[in-house]
Amino acid sequence: MTKRRVYLLALIVLVGPLFYTLPISKLPVSVQQHYYNVFGERAYREPPAGISNVVAPLSIDEICSPELAAWRAAHDIEGVQITAVADCMPDNPWDIAVAVKGANNVSPATLMKSLYALDTVEKSDDRDGDGDPDLIRIRLEVMELNGKSPDVPGPVPRFEIAPGITPGLWVFAPKSRGMTTANFETADANRLIRLPAPVIRVEQGDEVEITLENSHYLPHTIHFHGVDHPFTTPQGAGNDGVPTFSEHPTMPGKAHTYWLRPRHAGTSFYHCHVQPHSHILMGLQGMFVVEENRPGNWLQTFNVGAGRVRAASVAVREDYQREYDLHYLELDADLNNRIQDFTDPRLISRSIHRDYDIVERRPEYYVLNGRSFPYTLRESLIVSGAGENNLLRVLNGGNESLALHFHGHKPILTHRDGVELGAEFSEQRDVFSIASAQRIDLNLSTVNDGRDAYGAGAWLLHDHREQAVTSNGIGPGGGVSLVVYEDYLDEHGLPQTVGGLQSLAAFFSPDYYAGKLPVFAGMGPHHFTDVAQATWLQRHRSVLFGLCLLIWMLLLRAFLRSRRV
Amino acid sequence: MLNPRASWRTLALRIFLLSLAAHFASVAFAQAPHHAHHDHDDHAMQMDANGMVMNSNTENLPQDCASVSDDVSIDVQVGREFARTGLTYGFSAHVWRVPPCARLRVTLRNLDEVRHQWMVHGLPKYLYPQGMFHLEANGRREVTGTFIVPSDDGTYLVHCDVSHHMEQGLKAQLLVGRGAGDLPSIPGVSAQRRPDSYE
Numbered sequence: 001m002t003k004r005r006v007y008l009l010a011l012i013v014l015v016g017p018l019f020y021t022l023p024i025s026k027l028p029v030s031v032q033q034h035y036y037n038v039f040g041e042r043a044y045r046e047p048p049a050g051i052s053n054v055v056a057p058l059s060i061d062e063i064c065s066p067e068l069a070a071w072r073a074a075h076d077i078e079g080v081q082i083t084a085v086a087d088c089m090p091d092n093p094w095d096i097a098v099a100v101k102g103a104n105n106v107s108p109a110t111l112m113k114s115l116y117a118l119d120t121v122e123k124s125d126d127r128d129g130d131g132d133p134d135l136i137r138i139r140l141e142v143m144e145l146n147g148k149s150p151d152v153p154g155p156v157p158r159f160e161i162a163p164g165i166t167p168g169l170w171v172f173a174p175k176s177r178g179m180t181t182a183n184f185e186t187a188d189a190n191r192l193i194r195l196p197a198p199v200i201r202v203e204q205g206d207e208v209e210i211t212l213e214n215s216h217y218l219p220h221t222i223h224f225h226g227v228d229h230p231f232t233t234p235q236g237a238g239n240d241g242v243p244t245f246s247e248h249p250t251m252p253g254k255a256h257t258y259w260l261r262p263r264h265a266g267t268s269f270y271h272c273h274v275q276p277h278s279h280i281l282m283g284l285q286g287m288f289v290v291e292e293n294r295p296g297n298w299l300q301t302f303n304v305g306a307g308r309v310r311a312a313s314v315a316v317r318e319d320y321q322r323e324y325d326l327h328y329l330e331l332d333a334d335l336n337n338r339i340q341d342f343t344d345p346r347l348i349s350r351s352i353h354r355d356y357d358i359v360e361r362r363p364e365y366y367v368l369n370g371r372s373f374p375y376t377l378r379e380s381l382i383v384s385g386a387g388e389n390n391l392l393r394v395l396n397g398g399n400e401s402l403a404l405h406f407h408g409h410k411p412i413l414t415h416r417d418g419v420e421l422g423a424e425f426s427e428q429r430d431v432f433s434i435a436s437a438q439r440i441d442l443n444l445s446t447v448n449d450g451r452d453a454y455g456a457g458a459w460l461l462h463d464h465r466e467q468a469v470t471s472n473g474i475g476p477g478g479g480v481s482l483v484v485y486e487d488y489l490d491e492h493g494l495p496q497t498v499g500g501l502q503s504l505a506a507f508f509s510p511d512y513y514a515g516k517l518p519v520f521a522g523m524g525p526h527h528f529t530d531v532a533q534a535t536w537l538q539r540h541r542s543v544l545f546g547l548c549l550l551i552w553m554l555l556l557r558a559f560l561r562s563r564r565v
Numbered sequence: 566m567l568n569p570r571a572s573w574r575t576l577a578l579r580i581f582l583l584s585l586a587a588h589f590a591s592v593a594f595a596q597a598p599h600h601a602h603h604d605h606d607d608h609a610m611q612m613d614a615n616g617m618v619m620n621s622n623t624e625n626l627p628q629d630c631a632s633v634s635d636d637v638s639i640d641v642q643v644g645r646e647f648a649r650t651g652l653t654y655g656f657s658a659h660v661w662r663v664p665p666c667a668r669l670r671v672t673l674r675n676l677d678e679v680r681h682q683w684m685v686h687g688l689p690k691y692l693y694p695q696g697m698f699h700l701e702a703n704g705r706r707e708v709t710g711t712f713i714v715p716s717d718d719g720t721y722l723v724h725c726d727v728s729h730h731m732e733q734g735l736k737a738q739l740l741v742g743r744g745a746g747d748l749p750s751i752p753g754v755s756a757q758r759r760p761d762s763y764e
Contacts, residue, residue, distance in 0.1 A: 108612075117680070118612060119703070141679065143728040150732055150750045150757035157728055175680070177617060177701060180728040184686075184695055193728060213679040213704065217653035217733050252653050253645040253677035255704055342761045343732050344651040 007559035014552045021545035048534040055517065058505035063378065064088035064492045072493065078106055080298070082310045086486070086493035088378040091304060092191060099174075099302040100311050102133065115192045117177040121301045128205075130295040136202055137209045138301065139175035142216035142284070143193045144168075147339045155340055157181050157189040162372035162471050164510025167331050167365060168339035169283040172197035172222070172270075174302050175213060192304055195370030196327045196397070197286030199303035200270065201313070204293040208260040212250050217345040219249035219274050220284065222258055225437060226268035226418055227288050233259040241273040249274045252345075265292040265315075266418020267393040267439040277358045281335060285397045287327055287439070290418070291315055306369040307380050320443075321388040326380070327370070328434075328463065328479055330363040330398040333472075361399065364472040366463065368479035372471050374507040376481045377494055382444065383484050386456055390444040396434040402468065404432045406444070408459035409483060410451055415441035428452075431464060444483065456485035458495040471513050609694075616673075616680065618710035619699035620692075623668065627689050629716035630666035637667045641683055643702070643725070643735065644676030649752045651761075652734030654681070654725070659737040659752050661723075662744070663714055669739075670711045671700060678704035682725040685739060689715055718742035 024032055024042075074084040077097035085091075094113035098106050102123030103116050111118070123133035146155035146166040155166045157180050173193045182190045192198075202208050214220050223241030231246060233239045238247020239258055250256040272284035287306060291299055294314035303309055306325040309316070316323050335358075338351045365372060369380045384390050392411065396402050413427045414420060417439055421427075428451070434440055445452040462469050462480045471477030484495045497503045506512045506519075537544070611618045626633070639661055647655030654677070663669055673683045683700040690696045698712040714721075718741060725735035738748050750757040 111612075112610075117703075118614060141727075145728070147729055147732065148759070150759050150761075153759070156732070177612070177680075178619075178699070179684075179726045181726070184697075189728070215679040215727055215730070217729065251645075253679055255678035343757075344761045344763075345653055345733070346651065347761055347763075 004559065004562050007555055007562060011552065011555050011559060014548060014555070017548045018545065018552060021541050021548060023542050023545055026542070048538060055505045055509060058501055058508055060492050060501060063494070063501075063504070063508060078110055080311060083312075085308055085310060086383050086489050087308065087381070088493040090379075090493075091307070091310060093310075095192070095302075095304060096300055096310050099300050099304075100298050102136075102301075115176045115178070115190055117175045120175040123301075125207075130293075130297075132203065132295070132297045132299075134203070134205065135207050135209075136301065137211070138200065139211045139213055140172045140197075140222070141175050141213045142220050143171050143173045143180070143189075144216065144339065145171060145189055145193065145195065145283075146336075148341065148343050150343045154187065156187050157193065158187045159189050159194055159370075160375070161195065161331075161365060161367050161370065162375055162477060162513055163508055165365065165372065165471060165513055167333055167336040169195050169336060170216065170272075170279065170339075171195055171283045172212075172272075172286055174198055174304065194305055195283050195367065196306055196329065197270075197284065199287040199289060199306050199309075199325045199327070201289045201291060201299045201301055201303065201309075202260075202262065203291050203297050203299055203313075204262060204265045206261065208262070209257050210260070211255055211257045213255045214250040214252055217252050218349060219243075219251050220272045220279065221247060221249050221256070221274055222270055223273035224258070224260060224268065224270050224288060226266070226439070227260060227270070227290065228262040228264055229258070229260045233257070235259075243274055262290045264418070265290045266415060267395070267441055268418050269395055269397070269437055269439060271397070275353050278335060278352045278356060280397070281329075281332070281358075281399060282339075282352075283329070283336075285329070287325055287393065287395045289325070289393060305379060308383075316391055319389060320391040322384060323391040324382055324393070326368060326392055326394045328394070328396050328398060328402055328404075329367050329370075330400060330468070331365040331367065332361050332363045333365065334360075334362070358399075363398075363400070363467075366398075366468040366471070366478035368481055372477050373469075373480040374476075374504060376479065377504075380481050381484050381493075381495065382461060382481065383486060383489065383493075384444070384446045385486050386446050386448060386453075388446050390446070392442040392444050393439065394432075394434060394442065395439050396436060399436055400465075401436065402434050403464040404434060404461075405464040406430050406459065406461055406483060408454045408457055409444060409446070410453075411442040411444040413440055414443050415439075446483075446485070456487055458485070458488040458497075459483045474513050474515055475519075476507065477513060614703065615706040616675075616700070616702040616708045618701075618708055620688075620694060620697060620712065621710045622692055622698075622712045625692050625713070627666065627692060627713060627715040630713070632666070633668045633713060634664050634666040635668070636670070637663050638670040638672070640672050640674065642674045642676055643681040643683070646676060648734050652752060654730055654734045655752060656683075656735060656737050660740065660754055661737070662740045665714065665716045665718070665742045667741075668711060668713045670709065672707055672709040673700045673702045674707040675702035675704060680704060680727065681730065681735065682727060684724055684726055685712075686722045686724075687719075688712070688721070714739070714741045718745055720745045720748060722748055 071090040075082040075093040080097040080100045082093045082096050098114040098116050104122045122137040125135035127134040145159040146168045149156045176192045182188045221241035240246035243249045268288040270288045272279040291313040292315035297314045300311040306327045309323040312323045335356050342348045368376050410428050410430045448455045469478045488496050511517050642657035675681050680703050685698045688696045700708050700710050702708045721739040723737040724731040747755040
C-alpha cells in the first residue's frame with residue numbers, strides 16, 4: 001500500500017512540471033482554445049535577455065603589426081626609389097628593391113633582407129642601350145596553403161583570407177629560400193607565399209624566360225593568357241601551357257622554362273592550364289603586366305600580393321600619380337577545402353579532378369588581392385590625393401562575371417584585355433562588368449567635378465553582386481575595399497570610421513564570420529538585435545515536457561498495475 | 566597572422582611545434598652556454614648558385630662534449646625517385662644514427678629540378694641560432710655542411726620546409742646516441758597520426 005501512495009504522490013506532484021513545460025503553442029488551435037478557456041491566460045514571461053559585451057575591445061596591434069610600420073616610408077635602396085605608402089601592412093621594401101634590380105644586381109645585404117633566392121629574378125643585357133635590362137629570368141614555384149598535415153590538426157601552412165577563414169589554396173610563388181613559415185613559432189606562411197600569385201611586370205620587347213619549378217605534388221603548367229608568346233620556345237619546347245596540345249605538363253620535382261618577347265603592352269593574365277576547371281580556381285593564377293618600352297625603365301618584376309605598385313614604370317608615371325593592381329577571385333570551399341581531407345596525392349587528385357563537379361559550384365568566399373574584408377583594409381585600399389589620376393589594373397580571375405562599383409566616382413575605362421580603346425570607345429561608368437578572365441584598365445580620377453569624383457571621403461569599392469560583399473553569407477565581407485582620400489586615413493593607414501577602431505572590432509573576430517555574433521553587436525551591448533540568450537529551462541522546455549510526460553505515464557502504468565495485485 | 570584570437574587548431578599546432586622544439590632542445594636550455602663569445606645576432610649563412618648552408622659549425626663543442634667523438638659523413642640524396650607509395654618526395658634514407666658529440670658532415674644531393682632542404686631542428690641554441698642547421702640545394706645541385714651534435718641521447722627532426730614537402734615525404738630523423746624514440750610519420754619507420762582513409 002505504501003508503494004501505491006508513493007506512486008500517487010509522484011503522479012500528483014508531476015502535474016506541476018507538466019503544466020509548466022506544456023508547449024501550448026504547439027498544440028492544435030482548438031486544444032489551445034480549451035486550455036485558455038479552462039485555465040485562463042498564462043502569467044507574463046520575460047523574453048531572454050541580450051548578451052552584453054560580446055565583442056572584445058580591439059587594439060591596433062591586432063590589426064597592423066607595429067614591426068611593419070617602418071616599411072611604409074619612402075625608401076631608396078641601391079638606387080631603387082620606393083614610394084611611401086600608408087598601408088597598415090605594406091610590402092617589404094627590400095623585396096621590392098630585389099624585384100626591381102634583380103637578385104643578381106643587388107648586394108648580399110639587400111638580398112638577405114628580402115626572402116628571394118639568388119635566381120628568383122635575374123636581369124641583364126641592355127640590348128637597346130636605353131639604360132634598362134632586356135633579358136629577364138624569373139623563377140616561380142608552386143606552393144600549397146591551408147593543406148592537410150598528417151600529424152597535426154589545422155591547415156598548414158596557414159593563410160587567412162579573413163579572420164578564421166582558411167580555404168585550401170594552390171599558388172604560384174616567386175622562388176624563395178628557407179622556411180615556408182614566417183618564423184619558427186607560427187604555422188603562418190611567410191609573406192611571399194600567399195594568394196594571389198604575384199603580379200609579374202615586364203617591359204615591352206624584353207626577352208623573358210619564366211621557369212616553373214613544380215615543387216607541388218601534381219602536374220602543372222603556365223598559360224600566358226593574352227600575353228604575346230610563340231607556340232613553342234626557341235628550343236622547340238611547349239610554350240602555351242596546354243596539356244596534350246602544346247606540352248607535357250611539368251611533373252612534380254621537374255622544371256620547365258617558358259619564353260616570351262611581348263610586342264605589345266597591356267594588362268594580362270597567367271594561370272595553370274592543367275585541369276583548368278579546378279587548378280585555376282584553386283588559386284594558380286596571377287596578373288601579368290607588359291609595360292610600354294621607355295628608357296631607364298626598371299620595373300618591379302613582382303608585385304607580391306598585388307595592390308599598390310611602389311616602383312611604377314616610367315610610362316605609368318608619365319600619366320598617373322599612383323598605380324594599383326586589383327585581382328578578384330571567388331572560392332568554392334567545396335573545391336578548395338578538399339586538400340584538407342587527404343595528404344595522399346592520389347586521393348587529392350581523385351577528389352579534386354573527378355569527384356568535384358564544377359556544375360554544382362557555389363562559391364562562399366570573394367577575395368580582392370587574396371583577402372576578404374576586413375583584411376582588405378590592411379593592404380588593398382585605393383589611397384589617393386584629391387585631383388589625381390590613379391591607374392587601376394583589374395583582373396577577374398574568378399568563374400563569374402563581376403560588377404565592380406565605385407562609390408563617389410565614375411572612372412574611365414581606357415583598356416580592355418590589354419588593348420587601348422581610344423577616346424572614342426572609352427567609357428565612363430560607376431559599374432564595370434568584367435567577364436571571367438577579363439582585364440580592364442581604369443583611370444580613377446579624383447578631380448572633384450561632380451562626375452569623375454564627388455569629393456574627398458572614404459568611398460566604398462565593391463562588386464555589386466550582393467553575395468560578393470559577404471563571406472559565406474555574412475556581411476560585410478568578400479572583396480569589399482575603399483577609395484580613401486589621404487585626409488580620411490588614420491595614422492595606421494586605416495580608413496577613418498564612424499565609431500573609431502572599436503567599430504571594426506566585430507569584423508576582426510573569427511566569431512563574426514562563423515555567424516556567432518549579431519551583426520549590430522558593435523553598436524551597443526544591449527542593442528535590440530543582440531543575440532537573445534535563452535535560459536537552459538527555456539531552451540529545453542519541449543524536451544522537459546516530453547520527459548515529464550514519459551515519467552508520468554510510466555508512473556501511471558505502475559500505479560494501475562500495483563492496484564491489480 | 567596578427568589576430569590573437571587564433572583558432573584552437575593553430576594553437577594546438579603551435580603547442581605541438583613548441584613542445585617538439587622544447588623536447589629536442591631540453592639539453593640546450595638546461596645550462597648556461599660555454600661559448601658566450603659566439604655571435605648569434607644573425608644566422609651564419611653561405612649562399613651561392615648551389616643553394617645555401619646555415620649555421621655550419623666544425624669547431625664549437627656542445628657543452629658536456631670534451632672533444633669531437635667521431636667524424637661522420639653522410640651522403641643524402643633527395644628527390645621524386647625516393648618517394649614511398651602515397652607520397653611525392655623522399656630522401657635516400659629517413660633515419661641516421663650518430664654517436665653523441667659526433668661531427669656530422671652532410672652532403673645533400675638534389676636529384677630533382679626544384680629546391681629541397683635538409684633542415685635539423687632542436688639543436689642547442691647557444692651554438693645554432695634558432696636551434697637549426699640547414700642545407701638547401703637548388704635543383705640538380707649539391708651542398709655540403711658540417712655541424713656537431715649534442716652529448717645527450719636525442720631524436721632530431723630533419724625535414725624539408727618547402728610547402729608540403731614534409732607532408733609529402735621529406736621528413737626524417739637524426740638519432741644521437743640511442744635516440745629518444747621515433748617521431749610520427751617518418752616514411753618507412755612510423756605511422757601518420759592523422760592517416761588518410763582509403764575506404
